[in-house]
Amino acid sequence: MDILDSLKLNIQNSFKELGFEVATNDIIIEHSKDPTHGDYASNCAMKFSRLFQTNPRAAAEKIIANLDMSNIEKVEIAGPGFINFYMKQDSLSKIVKEIIEKGDAFGAGAKKNKKINVEFVSANPTGLLHVGTARGAAIGDCISRILAFNGYDITKEYYINDAGMQITHLAESIYARYLQLQGLPFELPDDGYHGEDVVEIAKQLLNEKGNAILSMDEKERIAFLKEYGIKVELGRIVEHLKAFRVEFDVFSSEKAIRADNAIEKELDFLKENTYEKDNALYLKTTNYLDDKDRVIRKSDGDYTYFMPDICYHVNKMSRGFDGLIDVLGADHHGYINRMKSALMMHGYDKDVLHIELIQMVRFIKDGAEFKASKRSGDAITLHEICEEVGVDAMRYFFAMRAASAHMDFDMDLAKEQSSNNPVYYAQYAHARLCSVLETGKDISLDVSGSLLTDKSEIELLKNIAKFPKVVEDAGVTESPYKITNYIHELAECVHSFYNCCHVIDRDNLQLSGNRLALCKATKIVIKNALNLLGVSAPEHM
């Protein structure tokens, strides 16, 4: 059992002795920010002072009197009624052994036996991924990794909108370029895609098929070009995402979802929640969470985007997931309540679907906002920026901030690849530890940690010990930035320790053995933490 849990239990037992039942989750133990407040602190005396019908400090006295002191050096009551704990050295240092034993698994949560589906990116395969989608890709992937480490069964899914108008526009654009390449008269559609990538596809098409496309009738041609275009575009997207260390378990196609009359069946299921108005079919989402009913079938007979998406979400639930997470751009926020409403019509709780909104990224270039548009083809692609900035820096940068925070991406700074980038700070700490361990590889490790008493060593011990709690917190709040904050804190401790404690001293092998073991344990934690972000932990830089 880790040190925080045992403290909680200790306090809980003390309450029990006094005749009060308190849940472990209601007992909060904090890491003291200020060393004069001890190693850990609890506000339980203040929080539960009502139980005691006395003031918090007097309540604290009673709680303390019933504590088991075997791991505790001393206890103090401070301020309005905080209880500050000073731990015995060995209760802090035993974490070293535990981490080294658990290795890659240190920090992982127990199996939850819950299946969670995380859908993210899901960009239309109509062009290269641009940097705007990169934030969603990074955060979606980090959330998946964090939840998996917490013990959930995670399926990462990409939804391909291959049945809508956008794809038709893509097909028309490819055809226009195809005509152009052969010197024939052509016209780029207004709603088309004007990027260089479409020209590439047309060239490839010409190479493979020659002028065979010309002889197709329009319907056949569009169908063929849609499929052809999607295959090429999606292939590139997948390739670039892979380079960004984002890989999906499942690709779902809108076209496939629509097959087998799925929409009609769904409509039939929903029929009591629909009504016709002006020849269009409305879904009564206002009966649930929405502020407005939504059209699902237009007056021309086509379905709106919402309709197949309902089928898609129902489809996901039917595959046995306990929860769905959609990572969407913040401009889709109007979408949350209508989709939850649709799922509620199926009897699901509104909380089975959790939508993580990713706020807009503003790109700054040469000190001014840079507007990038996909259709005009002047957007900076994910692929380009990865090559310039590096995948580690990109991923860390995006993970660093809460998804809900508006964020500026300074392209010039990012491209600078200077030591300003916080990812190097963490990676450097890891590389340094590796280097020390290499230098002292002939010295046998002492995992007891009994000689670790320096202030910087104690700080480091406390920090590596709290990793499992950080993982859990980042999991329940779906917040990768909590991992980056932690990594930074940890790296700070490492560098500080490194500067004031000389690790390898051949005249004092016992102390060296203690410190090398601490280095090894810390190295494991940094690596595990970076892995949750999909950032590498290099041994040399």
Added chain:
RNA sequence: GCGCCUUUAGCUCAAUUGGAUAGAGUGUUAGACUACGAAUCUAAAGGUUACAGGUUCGAGUCCUGUAAGGCGCGCCA
């Protein structure tokens, strides 16, 4: 006009979900290698948490109002 998000140090962001003196990075200033990696460390300076009320032992955090910015508000996706 309505809805969602945001407002904290010069700039970019945190604050253990209501706790102690609001913290990091960056930028500015002053120091530190004849030892394991100076991409580092040790300090200093920088704040009326947008504003006004309210809730309580206690508010950056919760409730109300005001102001500023972003994004939505389609039989588009």
